Amino acid sequence: MRLPRFTAATTALPLLALGLTACSSSAAPASSAAASTTEPRRIVSLSPTATEDLFAIGAGSRVVAVDKDSDYPASAPKTTLDPITPNVEAILKYNPDLVVASQDSNGLVAALKKVGVATLIEPAANTLNDAYTQMEQLGRATGHVSSADSTVATMKSEIGTAVAQAxxxxxxxxxxxxxxxxxxxxxxxxxxxxxxxxxxxxxxxxxxxxxxxxxxxxxxxxxxxxxxxxxxxxxxxxxxxxxxxxxxxxxxxxxxxxxxxxxxxxxxxxxxxxxxxxxxxxxxxxxxxxxxxxxx
Incomplete structure (x- = not known):
């Protein structure tokens, strides 16, 4: 069965194999290793949304590799890394100190923990507040708190304006x-x-x-x-x-x-x-x- 595009990029869902609603957890991310007290310098993103978030909050210069589906922004260092079935050996070739993903699949979290690489799991959002919270979390994880807060504020304002007008x-x-x-x-x-x-x-x-x-x-x-x-x-x-x-x-x-x-x-x-x-x-x-x- 071919998967609907919106569900295919997310997590396991009965019958459809992959799907958004299976990420029923709150926006609070899971982590294989506690976020480092120092700011990450080499980030690998295995989530198209996280990739967009990282560049939006000003952390793009620290992103050394993104998955094969991360096509925005154009400057993102796109690779052949698979976000659904990640290959840890392939990820480690980029020497990351932080890996961001939308799901813990293929033993990703445990494998990276063994080699001391922090992971941040940002599951598919269930609500707008989840989306905002994830961006704020990435801001804290990368040392771009104020930029993340500013981006969220702008999003809220633009969305509020559009809804109010219509x-x-x-x-x-x-x-x-x-x-x-x-x-x-x-x-x-x-x-x-x-x-x-x-x-x-x-x-x-x-x-x-x-x-x-x-x-x-x-x-x-x-x-x-x-x-x-x-x-x-x-x-x-x-x-x-x-x-x-x-x-x-x-x-x-x-x-x-x-x-x-x-x-x-x-x-x-x-x-x-x-x-x-x-x-x-x-x-x-x-x-x-x-x-x-x-x-x-």
């Missing part, structure tokens, strides 16, 4: 969030669902979501067409080539409200699948779609 009470508007072209979606219980929930929208995935899918149900084309969501958000434009035109061409989809009013929103897959400093961009894209939707 409004937070739109229960009359429904939406469909597309993770891939096999119609995997995200329910309101997921991190993405909570982000969209800032605007008070109704999620069509909620009716069919079950505990077994971990908040990521696979919908049917017919169900989506019948639900006729007011907005359609495409988080699969890079991975799967989805766009407004291809959506409109799907059998039975031309009558969907969002298609008829041209409120099918093409998102950047990476921005939509991470919980780092570019979150305001995602919220602003959602806000623009909400503002565009016809009032009911």
């Amino acid at each position: 409004g937070s009470k739109h229960a009359d508007l429904s939406y469909y969030w597309e993770l891939d072209t096999t119609y995997y979606s995200a329910s309101s219980s997921t991190f993405i669902g909570q982000i969209v929930g800032l605007f008070g929208l109704k999620n069509i995935a909620d009716k069919v979501s079950k505990a077994a899918d971990g908040g990521y149900p696979q919908l049917s084309s017919e169900y989506i067409a019948q639900s006729s969501p007011s907005l359609v958000f495409l988080a699969d434009t890079k991975c799967c080539g989805a766009n407004a035109a291809s959506v409109a061409a799907r059998p039975g989809w031309s009558g969907i409200e969002a298609v008829k009013v041209d409120d099918v929103v093409s998102l950047d897959d990476d921005v939509a699948s991470r919980w780092g400093p570019r979150l305001p961009q995602l919220v602003e894209a959602i806000a623009a779609a909400v503002e565009k939707a016809p009032a009911k």
Whole structure:
């Protein structure tokens, strides 16, 4: 089974093999070795979100290697390191004194502890506050506290402004969030669902979501067409080539409200699948779609 892009970069989830909601712990990270009293000078990041966070708070110059999925910012030292099944020997070739990851897999924490390398596990965020807390934790771990605090403050301000402008009470508007072209979606219980929930929208995935899918149900084309969501958000434009035109061409989809009013929103897959400093961009894209939707 091919995994939805948003879930594939995170941790174990029944049925889907990997998924966001399995990281149900709070934002407080696990560590193989207590963070060093001295600031790390050689950081390896095995998390695309952590990579973005580190560069956003000014610690990018200390990052000596990032995983194969860390494609932002462009200056990040991208390697072939695998964030899902990390190879400790390959990581140690970069002589790190701190390794940041989103999960402890392949015995990562224990193996690095044996050689005295500190690890910081920053699991997939469940809430906005988790995302903010992780950035602050990275600030403390790298000696960039004030910069991390400033970045968080800016994120909060930009997100708050976007929500205030579009409004937070739109229960009359429904939406469909597309993770891939096999119609995997995200329910309101997921991190993405909570982000969209800032605007008070109704999620069509909620009716069919079950505990077994971990908040990521696979919908049917017919169900989506019948639900006729007011907005359609495409988080699969890079991975799967989805766009407004291809959506409109799907059998039975031309009558969907969002298609008829041209409120099918093409998102950047990476921005939509991470919980780092570019979150305001995602919220602003959602806000623009909400503002565009016809009032009911």
